[in-house]
Amino acid sequence: MDDMQDAIDRTGDAGEGASLWQKALAVSGAAALGLLAGFGAGILFPGGGRPVISRELPEPRSDALPEIMTSARTGAEAPLVVIDPGHGGFDPGASGEDGEREKDIVLALAIEVRDRLIELGGVRVALTRDGDRFLPLEQRPQLAEALGADAFISIHADSAPAPEAKGANVYVLSARASDREAQALARIENESASGIGLPEGADDVALILADLMKRETALGSAALSRALERESQGRMPVHQPFRRSANFVVLRSPEMASVLFEAGYLTNPDDANRLGDKARRGAVAQALANAILTHLLAPETP
Ligand SMILES: [Zn+2]
Numbered sequence: 001m002d003d004m005q006d007a008i009d010r011t012g013d014a015g016e017g018a019s020l021w022q023k024a025l026a027v028s029g030a031a032a033l034g035l036l037a038g039f040g041a042g043i044l045f046p047g048g049g050r051p052v053i054s055r056e057l058p059e060p061r062s063d064a065l066p067e068i069m070t071s072a073r074t075g076a077e078a079p080l081v082v083i084d085p086g087h088g089g090f091d092p093g094a095s096g097e098d099g100e101r102e103k104d105i106v107l108a109l110a111i112e113v114r115d116r117l118i119e120l121g122g123v124r125v126a127l128t129r130d131g132d133r134f135l136p137l138e139q140r141p142q143l144a145e146a147l148g149a150d151a152f153i154s155i156h157a158d159s160a161p162a163p164e165a166k167g168a169n170v171y172v173l174s175a176r177a178s179d180r181e182a183q184a185l186a187r188i189e190n191e192s193a194s195g196i197g198l199p200e201g202a203d204d205v206a207l208i209l210a211d212l213m214k215r216e217t218a219l220g221s222a223a224l225s226r227a228l229e230r231e232s233q234g235r236m237p238v239h240q241p242f243r244r245s246a247n248f249v250v251l252r253s254p255e256m257a258s259v260l261f262e263a264g265y266l267t268n269p270d271d272a273n274r275l276g277d278k279a280r281r282g283a284v285a286q287a288l289a290n291a292i293l294t295h296l297l298a299p300e301t302p
Contacts, residue, residue, distance in 0.1 A: 065143060065146055065147055066082070066126040066127055066128060066129075066130075066143055066147065067126060067130075068080065068124050068125070068126045068147060069114060069118055069124065069125050069126065070118065070123075070124040070125070071118050071119070071121045073121050074121045074122055074123065074124060078122060078123050078124050079123050079124070079150040079151070079296040079297070080123070080124040080125070080126065080147060080148060080149045080150055080151075081117070081123055081124070081125055081126075081149065081150065081151045081152070081153065081292050081296060082125075082126050082127070082128060082143070082144035082147060082149040082151070082152050082153075082256075083110045083113055083114060083125065083126070083127050083128070083153050083155065084110070084127070084128040084129075084140045084141075084144070084152065084153065084154040084155065084250065085103070085106040085107040085109070085110040085127065085128070085129055085155050086102065086103070086106050086154055086155060086156040086189075087102055087103040087106070087134075087156075088103045088107070088129050088131075088132055088133050088134050088135060089103075089132060089133045089134030089135075090134055091103065091134055093106070093156065093157070093158065094157065094158045094159040094265075094266040094267065095159075095266060096266040096267070096269070096272030096276070097269060097272065098269075098272065098273075098276070100266055100272045100275070100276045102156065102157050102158065102266055103132065104132070105157050105263070105266070105275045105276065105281075106155045106156060106157055106263070107129070107130075107131075107132065108278070108281065109155055109157075109263060109275070109281055109284060109285055109288075110127055110155050111127070111130065112278075112281065112282065112285035113125075113155075113285045113288045113289050113292070114127060116285055116286060116289040117289050117292060117293070120289060120293060122293060122296075122297050123292065123293060123296050123297070126144075126147055126149070128140045128143050128144065137189075137190065137249045137250055138249060140154065140250050141250055141251070141252065141253040141256075141258060142253075144253070144256060145253055145255050145256065149255075149256050150256055150257070150296060151220070151224055151256055151257045151258075151292065151295060151296060152250075152251075152253060152256050152257070152258040152259075153224075153258075153259055153260075153261055153288070153292070154248075154250045154251070154258075154259070154260045154261070155260075155261050155263060155288075156189070156260060156261070156262050156263070157262065157263045157264050157265070157266050157271070157275055158185060158188070158189070158262060158265060158266070159188075159265060159266055159267040160181070160265040160267050160268070161181075161184070163267050163268055163269075164268065165181075165239065165265050165267070165268060166237055166239065166264060166265055166268035166270055166271045167236070167237035167238045167239035167240075167264060167265075167271070168232050168236050168237070168238050168239060168242070168261070168262060168263055168264055168284070169238070169239045169241075169242055169243075169244055169261075169262040170225045170228045170229065170232075170242065170243055170244070170259050170260070170261050170262070171185075171186075171225075171243075171244050171245060171246055171248060171251070171259065171260040171261075171262070172218070172221045172222055172225050172243070172244075172245050172251065172258070172259055172260075173218070173221065173245065173246075173247070173248060173251035173252060173258065174245030174246060174247065175247055176245075176247075177244075177245065177246040177247065178241070178244040178245045178246065179241075179244065182244045182245065182246040183246055183247075185246065185262075186246035186247050186248050189248055189249075189250075189260075190247075190248065190249045215254050217253070217254055217255060217256060217257055217258070220256070220257030221251070221257045221258050221259055223257070223295060223299060223300050224257045224259050224291070224292075224295045225243045225259050226243070226300065227291040227292075227294045227295040227300075228259065228261060228287070228288070228291040229242050229243055230291070230294075231286075231287040231288070231290045231291040231294070232284075232287045232291075235283045235284070235286065235287045236263075236264075236274070236283055236284050236287065237264070237270070237271070237274075239262075239265075248260050257295070261288065263275055263281075263284050
């Protein structure tokens with residue numbers, strides 16, 4: 001965990017006034033650490049006039065970053081949202097009783113949101129994955145950071161212990177979960193893809209989170225979750241409370257507003273049918289696209 005904390009701290013430091021290259025290097029360092037935890041050997045090298053502790057890492061490969069898509073009338077400086085369809089590859093996520101798989105549903109939904117945003121114009125969009133492939137949890141927000149994203153939305157459709165639980169929810173990062181169900185979900189999500197159990201409640205984790213949450217990004221994440229709440233009402237069944245919080249690995253970026261959107265529970269037959277149907281899923285895609293546009297182009301005034 002020390003390595004990850006180091007990586008997170010390093011990423012945060014580089015974000016303030018550092019060049020894009022330094023930022024990308026720090027981010028790729030964090031990404032590689034996520035993959036190679038335990039192999040990091042500290043070295044020192046000068047970066048921007050002050051010593052920066054880093055690892056022996058290859059330079060970031062620009063061809064490894066997701067493609068940014070935009071419409072012809074959208075400027076190159078338009079805000080960027082990165083949409084992260086959960087799971088993928090050997091990790092199917094939750095499944096419904098008719099064989100619906102979370103990894104497929106959330107990918108289809110993410111592509112539909114991207115296409116609507118490009119049609120509407122005004123923002124740039126990238127997906128962490130646009131095919132059926134596995135991505136480690138830690139790498140998902142790091143790819144978004146490397147692209148300089150303004151907002152990050154991870155999309156899921158998980159399972160609930162009670163089959164009657166249904167409807168959409170949105171989560172923001174918190175060291176302490178808002179409720180027991182949120183805590184259980186974060187534990188499942190955090191373990192499902194990386195295969196490593198996180199020391200939940202451990203002091204270092206709590207400290208990292210406390211540090212991250214002091215930052216402005218926490219306010220941005222909360223504002224984005226409210227935009228999603230407004231746009232979801234009336235367009236889809238919503239689970240109450242709609243806005244919740246828990247300790248999700250994918251939401252730990254100090255650099256961008258980050259939320260995890262649960263489109264519904266595949267353990268509920270109504271939700272599974274609704275999300276498996278392209279036309280009915282369209283209402284969810286529209287709500288997400290509207291919320292992203294509102295948040296990035298006409299943010300709430302405090
Ligand atoms: Zn999931």
